[in-house]
Amino acid sequence: MAARPLRLIPEHRLFFISRSAPLSSRAPSPAFTKRETAATPFLCLRRIACGAPLTNPEQQHPSYHHRLSTLEENLAQKIGKSIRRPGASSKARVYADVNVIRPKEYWDYESLTVQWGEQDHYEVVRKVGRGKYSEVFEGVHCTNNERCIIKILKPVKKKKIRREIKVLQNLCGGPNIIKLLDIVRDQQSKTPSLIFEYVNNTDFKVLYPTLSDYDIRYYIYELLKALEYCHSQGIMHRDVKPHNVMIDHEQRKLRLIDWGLAEFYHPGKEYNVRVASRYFKGPELLVDLQDYDYSLDLWSLGCMFAGMVSLLHTRPWWKLYIMMWYHYKNFNFSSSHLSNFYRLSKSLGHLYLLSP
Numbered sequence: 001m002a003a004r005p006l007r008l009i010p011e012h013r014l015f016f017i018s019r020s021a022p023l024s025s026r027a028p029s030p031a032f033t034k035r036e037t038a039a040t041p042f043l044c045l046r047r048i049a050c051g052a053p054l055t056n057p058e059q060q061h062p063s064y065h066h067r068l069s070t071l072e073e074n075l076a077q078k079i080g081k082s083i084r085r086p087g088a089s090s091k092a093r094v095y096a097d098v099n100v101i102r103p104k105e106y107w108d109y110e111s112l113t114v115q116w117g118e119q120d121h122y123e124v125v126r127k128v129g130r131g132k133y134s135e136v137f138e139g140v141h142c143t144n145n146e147r148c149i150i151k152i153l154k155p156v157k158k159k160k161i162r163r164e165i166k167v168l169q170n171l172c173g174g175p176n177i178i179k180l181l182d183i184v185r186d187q188q189s190k191t192p193s194l195i196f197e198y199v200n201n202t203d204f205k206v207l208y209p210t211l212s213d214y215d216i217r218y219y220i221y222e223l224l225k226a227l228e229y230c231h232s233q234g235i236m237h238r239d240v241k242p243h244n245v246m247i248d249h250e251q252r253k254l255r256l257i258d259w260g261l262a263e264f265y266h267p268g269k270e271y272n273v274r275v276a277s278r279y280f281k282g283p284e285l286l287v288d289l290q291d292y293d294y295s296l297d298l299w300s301l302g303c304m305f306a307g308m309v310s311l312l313h314t315r316p317w318w319k320l321y322i323m324m325w326y327h328y329k330n331f332n333f334s335s336s337h338l339s340n341f342y343r344l345s346k347s348l349g350h351l352y353l354l355s356p
Helices: 033-039 041-050 062-081 158-172 205-209 214-233 297-310 317-329 338-349
Strands: 006-009 014-017 124-131 134-141 147-153 181-186 190-195 244-246 253-256
Touching: 124 147, 158 181, 158 190, 205 244, 205 297, 214 244, 214 253, 214 297
Parallel strands: none
Antiparallel strands: 006 014, 124 134, 134 147, 147 190, 181 190, 244 253
16 A cells, blocks of 8 residues: 555644645645734644745744744653643543452562572573563472473562562453462572463464464453453553463463563552563553553563464564664754654654555
8 A cells, every 4th residue: 555644734623634735735825814923823843844935024023933942842842741621631431440449459569578488499491581671491390390480580670570569460360361480599699580370382473374363252252351350459560462371372372471561550650660671661651641440461562473474464563663663752842943843743644555
């Protein structure tokens, strides 16, 4: 499908996708009248973006340029900092009050007292992965010889460790949630380790290209059940991606893992935006919107779903997403220059859209 440049339509005050020529090749529109400029300053900014001349005498006055500069700064600040009006904070459409109704002990992980198990009960077999905050090994229980996964945590704040443990304990027994079996630590170094159930996972780079249409539907449905459950318990995962979805294809078993970035949802609370992984970040994170909610996980799931489908139909979805990330990454959201806002809209307008 051909590229669709983004056009600005001042009369309707909205963006729409058009098949016409790019903005840069359009002829300038007539200048605003004095009445229009005074009444609708934001429309004036749009005319600048479209390349329209500003010929009113009032527009040549220094005070006019000061007002315009202030408006540009305010606009850029709203884009970069996601400033909201008082009382206009975001609230989840579902499960918003789960942690409001439940007792404080349910979500107050800072006061959690960890019950440590015996590290000598487990033996490391081989390394199976690593992450920013941990190293993961396949292990075995010395008594019953059952295989398990040992997640050895790197030095991090105790608050973060308690949060992950509390989340896993609250979600224990949920559908397709990885099961926490034990919590141990080394007696000398005090390094904590989490013991999980074993999943005979196949690397998603190997597995996904072999999945049928029915397989994709099945595993996405299983993942949705896991997210539905954790959201119903007032918890956001905040790092949904193929690396954190273990699939045992022979047993058709799926487990959602790595709850290190998970957090309890409280309406109106501002959260860290440095969560999720690059190609799975929701728009809220890209514009520093801190009062996000469970929908963050569904955006990530949508990205994952699109990747699986693109492999099924041999469409270059990942190339599209890399292109989108490039434009997001190179756009200075905190800049006070309106040209940056125009450049972003123009860049997004030239992205290639997948045919239905």
